[in-house]
Amino acid sequence: MPNDIPQNLSGLINIAELCPSSEALGPGKRFVIWVQGCPFECKGCIAPDWIPFRKAHTMSIEELAERIVAEPEICGLTISGGEPFMQASRLATLLRKVKAQRPSLNVITFSGFRINQLNWQDALALLAETDVLIAGLFVEKLNNGRGLKGSSNQTVHFLTPSLLPFKEELENGQRGLEFHLRVEGGHLMVGIP
Numbered sequence: 001m002p003n004d005i006p007q008n009l010s011g012l013i014n015i016a017e018l019c020p021s022s023e024a025l026g027p028g029k030r031f032v033i034w035v036q037g038c039p040f041e042c043k044g045c046i047a048p049d050w051i052p053f054r055k056a057h058t059m060s061i062e063e064l065a066e067r068i069v070a071e072p073e074i075c076g077l078t079i080s081g082g083e084p085f086m087q088a089s090r091l092a093t094l095l096r097k098v099k100a101q102r103p104s105l106n107v108i109t110f111s112g113f114r115i116n117q118l119n120w121q122d123a124l125a126l127l128a129e130t131d132v133l134i135a136g137l138f139v140e141k142l143n144n145g146r147g148l149k150g151s152s153n154q155t156v157h158f159l160t161p162s163l164l165p166f167k168e169e170l171e172n173g174q175r176g177l178e179f180h181l182r183v184e185g186g187h188l189m190v191g192i193p
């Protein structure tokens, strides 16, 4: 049963990157959170810098919730990484706080775990706040360039009906990439290559 790690970040979310508005990772404009740290080491991972379990950008659950609800145009959130379920309890709390103020927001969560592996208490709490789970390890040779699955072995699970109208788009739609300028310099690529 994985626990949230690193353990010394109680109440803080360990963030690799944030994008306050993207249209490349799900329907509509979405607030995207990439968390730091992943227990998997998929060959060809597009975010190898986000695999190590090290302290990256930390933010309190309350502060991040405020930043999300302050984005008036978003219709949802996408949580990726890194491995979101290694911070499952904190992310579940975040989502409950956000939805208390913006109940219409939908949530897409990526994970390297298969859905039947997400059976510990904190993982179930995050699943309870997730509308669509895209689950499974990334297999480079199975990247068919379609939909939000990084590779065709991954599974799109509709945990609630809210994003069912976008089933074809999520599973087989044309991908788009965005490039956002970072305040600290350089650019952030958003989307599935």
Ligand code: SF4
Pocket (backbone or CB within 6 Å): 038, 039, 040, 041, 042, 045, 046, 047, 051, 081, 082, 083, 111, 112, 137, 138
């Ligand atoms: S699960 Fe995702 S973030 Fe983790 S190594 Fe695999 S592709 Fe990278």
